[in-house]
Amino acid sequence: MTVVRRRPAPLPTLLLVLGALYCVVPTLWILVAATKSRTELFSTSTYLPSFGGGLLSNLADLSAYDGGIFWHWMLNSFGYAAIGGVAASLVSAAAGYALAMYRFRGRTLLFNVILAGVLLPQIVLAIPQYLVLSKVGLAGGYLAVLLPQLFNPYGIYLCRIYAAASVPQTLLEAGRLDGAGEFRLFATVGLRLMTPGLVTVFLLQFIAIWNNFLLPFVMTSDDGKFPLTVGLYSLLRHGAAEASLYSLVITGTLLAVLPVIVLFLALQRYWRLDLVSGAVRG
Template structure:
């Protein structure tokens, strides 16, 4: 008696149920709240600068004016006290540009040395520099003032630039970037060819660290541009004020003259434009670095 084997019945294959997309409501709400928190003051400044002196307190807060209020405010700000606002902006640019370049140079040299040289106490020194990030400027402002007053440098441009040359966070970023971007084999090849350490730093280290140093410069430029406490403590002459201290002095005068509030709001709006322009100009270097990193 023979038996025939019958194939097992084929069960239909059903697609696995797709997991439902769950929307994280809490992170989205926090992100939205943070965006509103950042945009609302900026929107208020933008709208307030379009209003005339009479409209500033008589119209709705977020109702813009479509007249010539912005142009009139810019003209009034330019003519105030002989155009001192533009002198303040030039001072801010001088402080931020010179201080940013010098501080970036110090950070590049220090970070490169900490990343590429072995010496006693390197770890302790690096940890001390990183700990400097935790110190607030309020703690350092008075000792820095006393030190510069002893050598007669207060109420000068150097009094604002010198204390900001040593940037612990910039040194930290430079050290991390130098360790990742500058290969030791390339430095060893240069030493075999007879290049000095200074030439290796200029010709190899700095060139490979340029994208990271641009980030350090941008952060330092913005920090100096927005710094209020240090120039407020160091400088007493109106001709040496940066924008932050100058607009604060203009706001104090506005407590007696309400018409100056429009000029302060317009000056605040104009003070943001150079930072935005600098960010847009330097952004392409970050894109180039990302493209070259992808090609490698």
């Protein structure tokens, strides 16, 4: 039997290559620029790395800047993203599980409202959220950055779809016959079966909080509570008057990208498990 291999279409292939370059080139520039010293940054070729120890010097200067506040920003970002990601994933799991497993009046309307929330840009909500939190005295603190992140319409949508596909009603009915309550069923059956989907929700929410700039910028003015995004922006503003800070901003940006890459690679096996289990169910 002769296998006929189709040649790849040139236009889609070209578009994929251009899209890959669009994503890779800025990251490559940051990686190369971080290896350059302050003088080399503006005097050498753009994509020509330096091997004169500029990266180590930039790391040392970044760690020493303002008493090591960069690492405090890094810790804040980890706190916001990790706590917010876990809490938002649990809220999304509970809401999605309830929408998928139970029938109640107004369920379709509620789900449609949540879908409308997916289409609403989060930038529109920043000012109203600040006004609400300032009324209750929470504006300016850590909770002001965390609380608006707990409700994730897209995460609820994903959990609802995944719960409907992965949690069989027969298994829940068997648990009810054994005397298990609804909360226990959700905690011991629902969450376990939804784990691969929740990993995806957590990763998406972690990255969204890690990269969020406007919400923490609006909510807090204390540089000790800044995440990396706002902290690097403030450092860049100071760099407008002191060009030597540009190297620190670039090095800090490189360090800010690394945790997301590590997290993506670490959780990739759960996505593979999810794909395999989905294929088996199909």
